[in-house]
Amino acid sequence: xxxxxxxxxxxxxxxxxxAKFVQKxxxxxxxxxxxxxxFPWELHQKAGELGMFAAGIDEKYGGLGLDHDDAFMRxxxxxxxxxxxxxxxxxxxxxxxIMTGPIQKLASDDIKDKCLADIVSGRKGGALGITEPGGxxxxxxxxxxxxxxxxxxxxxxxxxxxxxxMKADYFVIGARTGDAGLAGISLFFVEADAEGFSxxxxxxxxxxxxxxxxTLFLDNVRVPAENMLGQENMGFLSIMNNFNYERLMMVGxxxxxxxxxxxxxxxxxxxxxxxxxxxxxxxxxxxxxxDMSAKIDSMxxxxxxxxxxxxxxxxxxxxxxxxxxxxxxxxxxxxxxAMQIFGGAGYLRGNPVERIYRxxxxxxxxxxxxxxxxxxxxxxxxx
Amino acid sequence: xxxxxxxxxxxxxxxxxxxKSDNTGVELANVKMSMNPFDEIAVEEAIRLKEAGKAEExxxxxxxxxxxxxxxRTGLAMGADRGILVEHDGxxxxxxxxxxxxxIVTEENPDIVLLGKQAIDGDNNQTGxxxxxxxxxxxxxxxxxxxxxxxxxxxxxxxxxxxETVKLNLPAVVTTDLRLNEPRYASLPxxxxxxxxxxxxxxxxxxxxxxGTRLTVLKVEEPPQREAGIMVESVEDLVSKLxxxxxx
Numbered sequence: 001x002x003x004x005x006x007x008x009x010x011x012x013x014x015x016x017x018x019a020k021f022v023q024k025x026x027x028x029x030x031x032x033x034x035x036x037x038x039f040p041w042e043l044h045q046k047a048g049e050l051g052m053f054a055a056g057i058d059e060k061y062g063g064l065g066l067d068h069d070d071a072f073m074r075x076x077x078x079x080x081x082x083x084x085x086x087x088x089x090x091x092x093x094x095x096x097x098i099m100t101g102p103i104q105k106l107a108s109d110d111i112k113d114k115c116l117a118d119i120v121s122g123r124k125g126g127a128l129g130i131t132e133p134g135g136x137x138x139x140x141x142x143x144x145x146x147x148x149x150x151x152x153x154x155x156x157x158x159x160x161x162x163x164x165x166m167k168a169d170y171f172v173i174g175a176r177t178g179d180a181g182l183a184g185i186s187l188f189f190v191e192a193d194a195e196g197f198s199x200x201x202x203x204x205x206x207x208x209x210x211x212x213x214x215t216l217f218l219d220n221v222r223v224p225a226e227n228m229l230g231q232e233n234m235g236f237l238s239i240m241n242n243f244n245y246e247r248l249m250m251v252g253x254x255x256x257x258x259x260x261x262x263x264x265x266x267x268x269x270x271x272x273x274x275x276x277x278x279x280x281x282x283x284x285x286x287x288x289x290x291d292m293s294a295k296i297d298s299m300x301x302x303x304x305x306x307x308x309x310x311x312x313x314x315x316x317x318x319x320x321x322x323x324x325x326x327x328x329x330x331x332x333x334x335x336x337x338a339m340q341i342f343g344g345a346g347y348l349r350g351n352p353v354e355r356i357y358r359x360x361x362x363x364x365x366x367x368x369x370x371x372x373x374x375x376x377x378x379x380x381x382x383x
Numbered sequence: 384x385x386x387x388x389x390x391x392x393x394x395x396x397x398x399x400x401x402x403k404s405d406n407t408g409v410e411l412a413n414v415k416m417s418m419n420p421f422d423e424i425a426v427e428e429a430i431r432l433k434e435a436g437k438a439e440e441x442x443x444x445x446x447x448x449x450x451x452x453x454x455x456r457t458g459l460a461m462g463a464d465r466g467i468l469v470e471h472d473g474x475x476x477x478x479x480x481x482x483x484x485x486x487i488v489t490e491e492n493p494d495i496v497l498l499g500k501q502a503i504d505g506d507n508n509q510t511g512x513x514x515x516x517x518x519x520x521x522x523x524x525x526x527x528x529x530x531x532x533x534x535x536x537x538x539x540x541x542x543x544x545x546x547e548t549v550k551l552n553l554p555a556v557v558t559t560d561l562r563l564n565e566p567r568y569a570s571l572p573x574x575x576x577x578x579x580x581x582x583x584x585x586x587x588x589x590x591x592x593x594x595g596t597r598l599t600v601l602k603v604e605e606p607p608q609r610e611a612g613i614m615v616e617s618v619e620d621l622v623s624k625l626x627x628x629x630x631x
Contacts (some may be wrong), residue, residue, distance in 0.1 A: 009453055013460055016417070017568040051571025068575055077571075383475050 006304055011072050011093075014051075015199070021050055030086045031350045033210040039089055041167070047093050048122025052077065055097075056245075061102040061116035066104075067085040071307035074245065075252040077302075082256020083263075085352035087359035088210030090253060095164030095211075096126040097249070098171045101242045102187055111189050115170045125220035127168040129159035129190075129216055130236075137160065137372045139174075139236070140182045142298035144218065146175035153177075153228060155188060155221045161366075166201050167215025168192060173218065178233040187235030196221040207358035243368065244315050247324045248285050248306065250367045255300050257356045257363075261331075261338035262292045264353050269341055279341070288337045295330045318380035325373040327365035335360050384438040384531070384553075386429040387493035389484055390422040391475075392447050392454040393504040406602050409504075418454045420566075421499025422438040423461075424559040428529055429497050430462040431523065437531045438495075441466050444487055446480045448472050452582055452610065458567035459577035466582035471594050477505075479587075479594045481513035486590035488518060493554065500525050500558040511558035521551040526561040 033039040047053070048062075049283055055074050057063020081090040096119050103116060103126075118124040135141050144150050144157025155175050162344030165171075171190045190197065202213040230238045266289060269279035279285045303324055309316040335357040339346040346353045394400055395415040403410050418426075432438040443458035445451040446469045455466035469483050488496060501508035515522035523529075525539030527546065530537040536551045541560045551557075569577070587594045615621045625631045 009456060010578060011454075013457060013569055013574045013577075014571050015575070017570065021568050050568055051574075054571050063570075064572060064575060065565055073571065 001067075004301075004304055006072055006308065008072075011070070011076060014073055015076045015080060017050060018052075018077045019119070019311055021046070022080055022084040026084045026086050026089060030084065030089070030210075030352070030355070033086065033089060034355060035209070035349075037209050038212070039092070040211050043089070044093060044122035044125065046122070048120060051094065053096055053100065053120045053122065056101055057116065057120050058112075059105075061112065061331060062120040063104075063116075070373035071248065071310035072304070075248055075303055076309050078249040079250025079256040079259070082253035082258075084092045084252060085257065085355050086210065086258050087253075087257070087355065087362070088208035091208050091362075092162050092167070092211040094249065095128070095162075095168070098242055098246050099126040099128040101245065102128070102156070102172050102229055102235075102239045103170075103189065106187065106235070106238065107189060108226050111227065111229075115189075119170065124170065125164055125168040126170045126172075126360060127162050127164040127214075128242075129162050129163045129165070129171050129173040133158055133160045137369055137375070140180070142174055142176055142185055144173070144175040146177050146186060146188060148177075149222070150358075151225050152222045153188065153221065155190070155218045157218050158373055159216040160214075161202060162199075162214045162216055163208075163211055163366075165216055168214075170217070171228065173216075174236055175218075177228075182236050184233050185236035186232050187229040190218070190221060190223055190227060194221050194223065205361075205362075207355070207362050241315055244317060244320050246367050247320050247373075248303075248310070250363060251299070251303050251306075251320070251323045251327045254331040254363050255296060255303060255358065258292070258296045258331045258334040260352055261334045261356055262289070262296060264351075265289060265292065265338045265341045268345070276350075285341060288341060290332045292337055295333060299327055299330050302326075305345065321368070321373045321377040321380065324368060325364075325370040325377075327335075328360065328370055331356075331363060332360050384432070384495070385440045385442070385491070385493045386432065386495045387440050387442045387444060387484075387488065388422070388425050388429050388458065389444045389446075389480075389496065389498045389510070390426065390454055390458055391419040391445065391499070391502045391504070392416050392451040394459060396420055396503060396574055401602050401607050406604060408600065408603050416450070416454075418457050418506075419499050419502040421503070421559055421561070423457075423499075423566040424561070424563050425497045425499055425557075426458045426461050426463060426473045426561060427564045428526075429495075430567075431564065432529070432531065433462070442467060442491060442493065444484065445469070445624050446471055446475050446587075455582055456577050457569060459580045459582075460574040461567060462573065463580075465580055467585060468582055469585045469587060469590070471587055473594065474596050475594070476596055476598055477507045477509035477513055478597065479592060480510050481517055483587060483590055483592045483594075484510070484514050485517045486592060488514075495554065496520075496556045497529075497586055498556075498558055500560055511556050515556040518554075518556070520554055520556050522556040522558070523549050523551050524558045525558050527560050527562045529557060529563065536569050 031264050054064045056069050059065040146153045146155045169192050173188045173190045174185050174297045196219040198217045199214045269285050285296040306319050338353045395417040401410045429441045441463040443455050443463045443466045445455050498511050523540045526538045527541045528539035540547045
């Protein structure tokens with residue numbers, strides 16, 4: 001049963017696998033993991049076996065192969081993850097996906113041999129360190145410095161809001177090696193056991209409770225010169241596509257989260273009776289369902305269009321940035337309406353709607369805030 | 384050792400099945416289809432035997448519509464080696480399927496035919512037994528454990544009174560029960576690899592099998608709606624109500 005022209009056998013098969021994985025390995029434990037603020041490492045390995053970290057990675061490191069990258073596979077698996085409502089889990093699992101790209105693309109064979117197979121299989125974790133205590137969106141103002149000293153670089157500075165950062169074994173760290181601005185930032189491969197490297201958990205998050213989030217401190221961390229990924233001062237610019245993929249995945253996740261809000265709302269409204277009939281029979285609820293459903297459908301269609309454009313070869317940056325802020329607005333609406341339908345029951349911990357409602361803001365801020373996305377979109381429009 | 388695993392494309396077990404308005408069957412239009420869960424267990428068991436070095440080749444076979452290719456592909460993505468689809472659009476009754484499978488067995492010469500004890504659509508629970516009879520092979524049905532020994536197979540069966548272990552000489556037919564194993568997910572790399580694995584397209588005519596139906600379905604109906612119960616105050620109350628109904 002084809003629903004879109006993009007429904008190929010293998011995409012649907014992978015989506016099915018993802019759905020089963022979420023249903024069996026994540027769903028039953030979400031509430032507990034959220035309360036624990038943690039989830040077992042074993043899940044990283046199971047996700048690795050499933051191929052969740054395989055896109056865009058060389059076959060010899062357990063990836064799918066560089067010519068097998070498919071934007072639909074990436075995005076649709078994100079939708080299925082989103083449906084789990086386990087925002088923190090998907091964040092900690094997925095954090096490695098934004099650092100394996102730069103390693104695959106820019107690192108020496110030695111570094112790739114050392115870490116990629118372990119990260120892609122889920123045996124080890126990886127995280128990307130760009131955001132700093134002094135600024136997130138304003139990347140051009142990045143303060144962490146790397147100074148060349150013989151055959152080494154010495155890195156000083158700190159990073160924060162690093163998802164997956166407490167458990168990661170390997171990091172890709174952005175540090176200034178040149179003049180002010182984006183074109184003065186290089187990327188470095190840093191290992192968690194490097195001398196001078198330490199980290200602290202970022203506690204008290206509004207959402208994503210099950211995820212590990214770190215502040216990283218780099219105090220005279222010496223790394224071999226070959227740990228610089230790509231050319232000096234060009235690191236950041238050369239991984240821009242990485243952020244496009246991150247945003248694509250987030251749009252997918254948000255669609256999945258919104259779908260879950262809709263599903264839960266329908267189930268609840270069919271079950272609960274008010275004023276003498278099931279809630280689902282009240283016009284006010286029916287209209288909420290219609291609006292939520294229509295917003296989700298249009299975002300899903302847009303996502304497919306973007307995936308098609310990516311597969312055609314051009315990264316549609318303008319479309320991705322617009323979809324990113326539109327998706328968080330759509331999710332904000334759906335989560336809020338679902339909470340209204342649930343009423344008091346939604347205000348209690350331990351249900352997907354409440355969790356998703358808390359996770360809306362991290363989706364609206366992380367991976368490029370709505371404001372930055374709008375700014376970037378308009379610039380992409382040539383204005 | 385070579386294992387043949389017949390699989391059936393059925394309505395997905397998560398789908399709430401609806402009866403067609405003319406009561407001739409269940410609604411299949413726009414319904415998600417997938418591999419019969421008992422067959423998935425059979426594929427998994429075959430793969431485990433292969434991984435344990437007890438089997439060399441796994442052939443997944445299906446009798447059904449062209450789209451049953453997807454079902455075969457699922458088996459290939461889990462780890463089977465190749466597939467055979469016998470394309471047939473109409474009803475697939477157990478006897479006709481068993482005859483088709485027998486013809487394939489004659490060509491393929493597997494040591495074990497491993498299949499689900501029943502498909503969750505018709506719940507017939509006949510194909511495996513019929514196939515064993517047609518082939519004149521021993522059968523171990525409702526397996527909850529399968530252990531190959533030298534030239535034979537030890538099969539633990541789930542029967543009404545508990546568990547029964549039988550020893551079968553090979554070749555043999557084994558049908559799987561729910562507790563035999565937990566099937567794996569088809570991983571993304573394996574889904575991509577499965578694209579390159581071959582599926583032979585055949586027709587019932589290739590095997591000289593008449594797929595004509597021998598059963599007539601009179602009517603398909605929804606099960607009766609469950610009526611609302613009543614709350615009783617005490618155990619005595621419950622007992623007297625049950626007596627009233629003549630249940631005890």
